[in-house]
Amino acid sequence: MPGVTVPALGTASAWRDAARGLLGANVPPEDVLWAYDGGPGDLFAMEPAAFAGGSATVPRSFVALAETVCWHADPERFARLYALLWRLRATPALVGDRGDADLTRLRDMEKAVRRDMHKMKAFVRFREIGGAGGRRRFAAWFEPAHHIAEPMAGFFARRFGDMDWIIVTPDRTVEFTGGRIALLPGQSAPPPSEDATDALWTTYYRNIFNPARLKVKAMQAEMPKKYWKNLPEAAAIPEMIATAEARARAMQAAAPTLAPARARKITERLRMVEDEPAASDLEALAREAAGCERCPLHRDATQVVMGEGPREAPLMIVGEQPGDREDLAGRPFVGPAGQLFDRMAQEVGLDRDAAFVTNAVKHFKFAAKGKRRIHQRPDASEVQACRWWLEAERRLVRPRLILGMGATAALSLTGRGDGIMKRRGTFEAAGDGTPVLLTLHPSYLLRVPNAAAKAAAERDFRADLERAVAWLSDADGAA
Amino acid sequence: MNGRVSQGLSVACAGTYDERMARFTLDEKLAILSDAAKYDASCASSGTAKRSSRDGSGLGSTEGSGICHAYAPDGRCISLLKILLTNFCIYDCAYCINRVSSNVKRARFTVDEVVSLTVEFYRRNYIEGLFLSSGIVRSPDETMGEMVEIARRLRQDERFRGYIHLKTIPDADPDLIERAGLFADRLSINVELPTDASVRTYAPEKSPATIRKVMADVRLRKEAGTERSHTGKRPPRFAPAGQSTQMIVGADGASDATVLGQSTRLYSSYKLKRVYYSAFSPIPDATAALPLIRPPLEREHRLYQADWLLRFYGFDLAEITGALPDGNLDLQIDPKLAWALQNRHAFPLDVNRAARELLLRVPGFGIKTVNRILTTRRHRSLTYEDLTRMGAGMRKARAFVTCGGWTPGALTDSAGLRARFAPPPEQLALF
Numbered sequence: 001m002p003g004v005t006v007p008a009l010g011t012a013s014a015w016r017d018a019a020r021g022l023l024g025a026n027v028p029p030e031d032v033l034w035a036y037d038g039g040p041g042d043l044f045a046m047e048p049a050a051f052a053g054g055s056a057t058v059p060r061s062f063v064a065l066a067e068t069v070c071w072h073a074d075p076e077r078f079a080r081l082y083a084l085l086w087r088l089r090a091t092p093a094l095v096g097d098r099g100d101a102d103l104t105r106l107r108d109m110e111k112a113v114r115r116d117m118h119k120m121k122a123f124v125r126f127r128e129i130g131g132a133g134g135r136r137r138f139a140a141w142f143e144p145a146h147h148i149a150e151p152m153a154g155f156f157a158r159r160f161g162d163m164d165w166i167i168v169t170p171d172r173t174v175e176f177t178g179g180r181i182a183l184l185p186g187q188s189a190p191p192p193s194e195d196a197t198d199a200l201w202t203t204y205y206r207n208i209f210n211p212a213r214l215k216v217k218a219m220q221a222e223m224p225k226k227y228w229k230n231l232p233e234a235a236a237i238p239e240m241i242a243t244a245e246a247r248a249r250a251m252q253a254a255a256p257t258l259a260p261a262r263a264r265k266i267t268e269r270l271r272m273v274e275d276e277p278a279a280s281d282l283e284a285l286a287r288e289a290a291g292c293e294r295c296p297l298h299r300d301a302t303q304v305v306m307g308e309g310p311r312e313a314p315l316m317i318v319g320e321q322p323g324d325r326e327d328l329a330g331r332p333f334v335g336p337a338g339q340l341f342d343r344m345a346q347e348v349g350l351d352r353d354a355a356f357v358t359n360a361v362k363h364f365k366f367a368a369k370g371k372r373r374i375h376q377r378p379d380a381s382e383v384q385a386c387r388w389w390l391e392a393e394r395r396l397v398r399p400r401l402i403l404g405m406g407a408t409a410a411l412s413l414t415g416r417g418d419g420i421m422k423r424r425g426t427f428e429a430a431g432d433g434t435p436v437l438l439t440l441h442p443s444y445l446l447r448v449p450n451a452a453a454k455a456a457a458e459r460d461f462r463a464d465l466e467r468a469v470a471w472l473s474d475a476d477g478a479a
Numbered sequence: 480m481n482g483r484v485s486q487g488l489s490v491a492c493a494g495t496y497d498e499r500m501a502r503f504t505l506d507e508k509l510a511i512l513s514d515a516a517k518y519d520a521s522c523a524s525s526g527t528a529k530r531s532s533r534d535g536s537g538l539g540s541t542e543g544s545g546i547c548h549a550y551a552p553d554g555r556c557i558s559l560l561k562i563l564l565t566n567f568c569i570y571d572c573a574y575c576i577n578r579v580s581s582n583v584k585r586a587r588f589t590v591d592e593v594v595s596l597t598v599e600f601y602r603r604n605y606i607e608g609l610f611l612s613s614g615i616v617r618s619p620d621e622t623m624g625e626m627v628e629i630a631r632r633l634r635q636d637e638r639f640r641g642y643i644h645l646k647t648i649p650d651a652d653p654d655l656i657e658r659a660g661l662f663a664d665r666l667s668i669n670v671e672l673p674t675d676a677s678v679r680t681y682a683p684e685k686s687p688a689t690i691r692k693v694m695a696d697v698r699l700r701k702e703a704g705t706e707r708s709h710t711g712k713r714p715p716r717f718a719p720a721g722q723s724t725q726m727i728v729g730a731d732g733a734s735d736a737t738v739l740g741q742s743t744r745l746y747s748s749y750k751l752k753r754v755y756y757s758a759f760s761p762i763p764d765a766t767a768a769l770p771l772i773r774p775p776l777e778r779e780h781r782l783y784q785a786d787w788l789l790r791f792y793g794f795d796l797a798e799i800t801g802a803l804p805d806g807n808l809d810l811q812i813d814p815k816l817a818w819a820l821q822n823r824h825a826f827p828l829d830v831n832r833a834a835r836e837l838l839l840r841v842p843g844f845g846i847k848t849v850n851r852i853l854t855t856r857r858h859r860s861l862t863y864e865d866l867t868r869m870g871a872g873m874r875k876a877r878a879f880v881t882c883g884g885w886t887p888g889a890l891t892d893s894a895g896l897r898a899r900f901a902p903p904p905e906q907l908a909l910f
Contacts, residue, residue, distance in 0.1 A: 098851035099865030161532030218554025259580030368747035
């Protein structure tokens with residue numbers, strides 16, 4: 001019966017080589033005796049050449065599984081891995097079968113090793129032990145449950161690249177000097193060392209703890225007692241637990257104290273609002289609108305988005321409401337619909353910077369759907385509430401022409417929001433008589449599903465923009 | 480009580496600002512400024528860009544998953560050095576230990592002290608990095624400026640590649656927030672309380688609108704940081720681990736429906752990585768404005784469960800909070816089980832056929848279990864024992880599924896089903 005002794009150094013790759021050979025030689029699991037040589041620097045107890053030339057195709061996830069399980073402390077791990085490998089030859093799909101007992105056992109072992117590795121990342125504690133040549137030197141003692149010092153060496157090398165360190169465990173020592181990793185035999189006891197920083201760390205540990213939320217079980221589930229003896233902070237735990245309840249009760253029982261004398265002065269000064277004078281009447285309006293609670297939309301939106309553009313703009317462009325981007329940026333027409341509008345306006349020679357661009361409703365109305373915000377059309381009462389601000393903007397800017405885009409703008413400007421498809425391209429009048437040219441909303445162009453309808457909508461929209469340009473230049477000519 | 484008052488006043492009057500601070504050793508400052516920082520629940524150190532110092536040119540690494548280097552007896556993970564730069568504060572937020580009207584001891588770290596504590600703690604493998612917050616002294620810009628300087632020193636002078644989380648100060652100059660995002664992995668700003676009205680009542684100096692604007696700004700900057708320029712160059716990454724926030728639960732009268740509504744809005748609006756719920760807990764030298772109750776830890780736990788259902792299990796807010804009589808989650812059973820009990824018509828599900836979205840709604844099935852079911856049932860049909868081996872919580876799930884060799888029969892619709900899961904009635908304490 002072939003016997004394979006897997007060495008303690010390079011365990012995972014040695015097992016893989018041996019298993020590949022055995023598989024190539026068609027040796028069934030029951031005919032192999034696996035052994036582990038915990039001593040340093042061993043070789044195979046058998047000639048690896050005996051099974052040379054073997055190559056086997058195995059599922060990739062098995063390779064990763066074996067790579068981890070090989071470091072487990074269970075003496076049966078090699079045999080279990082090989083037995084599963086043997087079964088996988090006939091049924092490769094087995095590797096995805098989470099109900100299979102053999103695989104489940106190996107997955108559990110894999111999980112145990114991973115957990116041990118994770119805890120080693122967490123609970124190794126370095127102490128400074130001097131150093132030479134500009135590199136500081138640290139040492140740690142750790143007692144893992146499995147043979148994980150070797151596979152963990154890379155993690156600590158990536159993390160502590162600019163210092164020299166040594167991690168001693170019972171079966172393996174990892175030394176990192178000048179950027180090179182050396183794997184040496186383990187030691188049975190920790191190297192004696194002390195580090196003054198441990199006291200500072202314990203101070204931190206004591207004070208970050210909230211005695212009003214004592215949950216000892218939750219702590220021990222993640223930081224089992226077996227690790228405590230090598231954690232400097234753990235010495236403080238019993239006293240922290242013992243006094244927690246009394247401390248929490250004392251906090252509750254303590255009567256409120258008088259505020260220190262300086263508190264009132266500071267608070268008074270802080271609450272004295274010193275508003276800078278507004279730079280313009282539009283800015284004053286925007287400040288006033290920032291606190292608007294005329295309808296419920298303010299509760300969910302980020303901010304009020306007021307209009308933007310020259311104070312004396314001849315053309316005022318009114319959209320529906322700010323969208324996701326506008327809500328975040330606090331500026332109108334910066335999202336996808338705004339960009340589409342800009343492109344088409346440029347095509348027909350409409351200078352957006354010369355126009356005053358605003359919306360009928362100043363807060364973004366949306367429904368939260370997972371990670372996205374879905375636009376919702378504002379209802380009549382919200383449009384009505386926000387007309388206050390639109391009217392105020394119009395009174396200040398006094399445009400000669402208003403371009404109303406979409407049903408919501410139409411409703412706010414003319415009092416009627418229906419039949420926008422029929423009314424587009426026509427001139428109506430706002431409450432104060434300012435002519436209002438109605439058109440589609442650019443976001444409609446983005447949403448039209450079929451290509452023909454989209455082309456038609458774009459044509460209509462462009463024609464309306466041209467109409468606005470023509471109207472303004474006629475008006476200029478007439479003036 | 481008199482003793483406490485005079486003691487507190489004597490601290491406040493014991494000299495000028497600087498003289499008072501000079502009295503503390505580093506150890507004392509650390510005690511004061513970590514005690515003051517513990518009410519921030521976040522200690523995450525995961526999900527940032529990968530970094531390493533293998534070439535010896537610096538210190539630290541981040542590899543995706545976070546590491547908890549210790550656990551305190553409150554069950555909370557300690558991953559970061561979580562401290563305040565100073566606990567002097569000019570604001571008067573009722574729930575906060577550091578409010579201007581409190582008599583706690585006040586201290587202030589220097590920039591050097593924070594940098595050195597971070598690096599020395601990191602070298603000993605105590606921590607993954609730094610979580611720096613601060614009270615607001617003199618001006619928001621000055622405070623934020625010093626916090627950014629600490630992050631810059633760590634990254635540029637100490638070549639520190641560990642994790643940095645900076646709490647942003649709402650009213651600070653946007654340029655400082657921009658700089659903060661270049662050095663920090665995560666930025667956060669706390670919305671503090673679930674409604675604007677509560678913030679106005681309990682944190683009168685804070686403005687919910689400003690807090691929202693900062694979150695919007697961080698999202699926009701982060702997104703701008705992922706777009707390549709026309710030359711194909713990527714701009715420097717901005718806060719690669721994203722932003723998060725925290726809400727205190729139980730200090731005001733807001734219901735769970737209000738709290739979850741707020742977090743749904745925050746997740747969708749600002750692409751937050753996490754909303755933390757912090758059960759309001761008694762603090763030293765508390766104000767009379769708030770009740771000092773036992774922290775509602777169970778409620779906090781249920782909120783996290785509901786939050787997970789919303790983000791990872793395809794539940795809608797209305798499904799979770801719609802049927803709650805008072806808008807509060809059932810404290811005795813988890814929200815998924817509560818939903819399933821109210822929607823028994825949707826069960827039992829055939830584990831061998833049901834779609835992923837439906838399997839995710841089975842109480843006792845987590846995402847891992849569902850993934851395992853899906854990969855395994857491609858090859859064969861599943862039995863009850865298979866489900867147990869896959870890690871399914873069959874105590875809950877058995878009433879809601881059928882599979883090879885198992886059918887719940889009348890159990891799904893039985894009147895006593897809820898009672899099987901709810902804890903037995905408890906004798907109330909007399910005090």
